[in-house]
Amino acid sequence: MAALYDRYSSIVYSVALRVLGDTGAAEDVLQEVFMQLWRNPAAFDSGRGNLAPWLAVIARNRAIDQIRKRPTMTDIEDVVISIEPDMAGEAARSVAMEKVRGTLGNMPAAQRTALEMAYFEGLSHTEIAEKTGEPLGTIKTRIRSGLLSLRKAFSPAT
Amino acid sequence: MAAHEQFGEDLALHALGALDGGEKASLEAHLQECAACRRELDCLRGDMALMALSAAGPKPPARSRLRLLEAVAREPRQLAVRTSSVRRGWWRMLPMLTSAAAAILIIVILGKMTDLRNQLVSVQNQSVETQVELQRAKEITATLTAPDAVRVTLVAAKTPPQPQGKAIYVKDRASLIFIASNFGSLPADKAYELWIIPTQGNPIPAGVFKPDAHGSGTIINPPIPSNVEAKAFAITVEPESGSSAPTSTPIMLGAGG
Numbered sequence: 001m002a003a004l005y006d007r008y009s010s011i012v013y014s015v016a017l018r019v020l021g022d023t024g025a026a027e028d029v030l031q032e033v034f035m036q037l038w039r040n041p042a043a044f045d046s047g048r049g050n051l052a053p054w055l056a057v058i059a060r061n062r063a064i065d066q067i068r069k070r071p072t073m074t075d076i077e078d079v080v081i082s083i084e085p086d087m088a089g090e091a092a093r094s095v096a097m098e099k100v101r102g103t104l105g106n107m108p109a110a111q112r113t114a115l116e117m118a119y120f121e122g123l124s125h126t127e128i129a130e131k132t133g134e135p136l137g138t139i140k141t142r143i144r145s146g147l148l149s150l151r152k153a154f155s156p157a158t
Numbered sequence: 159m160a161a162h163e164q165f166g167e168d169l170a171l172h173a174l175g176a177l178d179g180g181e182k183a184s185l186e187a188h189l190q191e192c193a194a195c196r197r198e199l200d201c202l203r204g205d206m207a208l209m210a211l212s213a214a215g216p217k218p219p220a221r222s223r224l225r226l227l228e229a230v231a232r233e234p235r236q237l238a239v240r241t242s243s244v245r246r247g248w249w250r251m252l253p254m255l256t257s258a259a260a261a262i263l264i265i266v267i268l269g270k271m272t273d274l275r276n277q278l279v280s281v282q283n284q285s286v287e288t289q290v291e292l293q294r295a296k297e298i299t300a301t302l303t304a305p306d307a308v309r310v311t312l313v314a315a316k317t318p319p320q321p322q323g324k325a326i327y328v329k330d331r332a333s334l335i336f337i338a339s340n341f342g343s344l345p346a347d348k349a350y351e352l353w354i355i356p357t358q359g360n361p362i363p364a365g366v367f368k369p370d371a372h373g374s375g376t377i378i379n380p381p382i383p384s385n386v387e388a389k390a391f392a393i394t395v396e397p398e399s400g401s402s403a404p405t406s407t408p409i410m411l412g413a414g415g
Contacts, residue, residue: 001226001227001230002223002227005223005226005227006223009217009218009222009223010214010216010217010218011210011211011214013216013217013218013222014210014213014214014215014216014217015210015213015214017213017216018213023219026218027218027219027221027222027225030218030222030226031222031225031226031229034226035226035229035230035233038230038233039233052207053203053204053207053208053210054207056207056210056211057203057206057207057210059210060206060209060210061175064175093211093214096208096211097211097212097214100208100209100211100212101211101212104212115209116209118171118174118176119174119206119209120209120213122175122176123176124171124176124177124178125171125176125177125178126178126179128176137167140167140168140170140171141167143167143170143171143174143176144166144167144169144170144171147170147173147202147205147206147209148170148205150205150208150209151201151204151205151208154208
């Protein structure tokens with residue numbers, strides 16, 4: 001468990017901190033995510049993705065549950081991730097991180113904002129539409145297009 | 159495909175947890191029967207995970223690592239134990255082995271305790287038997303030596319009482335009991351002395367006594383050597399303090415065994 005922590009704690013903590021904006025709360029999420037992995041390691045299906053993005057998704061969802069003040073919505077066994085880039089190594093993650101930041105930086109601001117509001121603030125498309133004053137359909141399209149842009153950035157053709 | 163297109167945007171929102179209301183319920187119903195949309199949802203979650211990288215950078219404080227490892231140490235992982243049972247190392251069986259060893263030790267200790275308890279009971283029984291025998295011996299001795307004991311020697315009718323002595327001797331124990339009856343009285347400075355006549359060697363003094371008013375007397379276990387083969391027993395009249403060798407002719411004589 002110590003080895004897993006040393007390898008993946010940074011990505012888990014950083015995403016939780018970005019969502020929660022509080023170091024103590026982020027530490028709690030970090031603890032909770034790794035304890036869930038310890039209690040139920042079979043929940044992670046290594047045949048369908050690597051551990052880093054899986055932990056990142058779990059951490060993000062837990063953090064969102066906290067800021068939304070709602071009970072845990074997602075069972076970790078239900079989280080299945082299909083992702084191409086290898087995020088296990090520090091170097092690979094660093095490369096992927098630069099690529100993600102570059103892709104987000106190249107997005108239209110409205111699209112990036114909608115995506116970040118959904119991802120880091122846990123807002124529903126209705127809430128985003130209300131906050132931005134944009135139509136629901138537009139928000140839906142921006143979010144989906146933003147995620148597909150990230151996927152495209154990591155597709156083998158690029 | 160029309161259905162997939164319909165749900166395409168909702169899938170992205172659903173991956174983010176940003177879908178709500180009736181649209182969420184409708185999509186989840188569709189996912190139950192659409193493998194293609196489930197696969198797309200998995201891919202969208204992967205895309206979502208990439209978003210986490212944009213926040214990467216901050217490191218957790220060192221105390222978080224310690225906190226986690228302490229929590230892990232306090233909470234055994236049941237699944238790991240179950241799945242690794244085939245290749246279980248001896249150290250994983252240590253608690254079980256320790257329990258088994260403790261159980262065996264307890265059984266051994268209980269067995270030893272049972273043995274000791276049985277030995278104690280045996281010793282106690284022997285002690286009781288010894289006490290009973292000792293009590294009987296004391297009673298016999300008390301009866302034989304009691305000053306108020308009535309000693310009667312039965313003889314043929316119309317026969318006057320004759321002096322009589324009975325010696326009971328066990329050479330291995332060097333134990334000798336002599337009972338006298340109908341002995342005549344002696345001068346104050348004289349006493350009767352019992353002798354063991356061995357098969358070899360000189361007579362061995364075996365105690366002195368003065369008869370009571372009824373002519374009775376006893377000698378109980380006088381100081382004599384052990385394993386002396388007695389050819390006969392004899393009574394002489396000796397000085398009151400006794401003699402180391404007979405100084406007079408025996409007045410009574412009886413052959414040994």
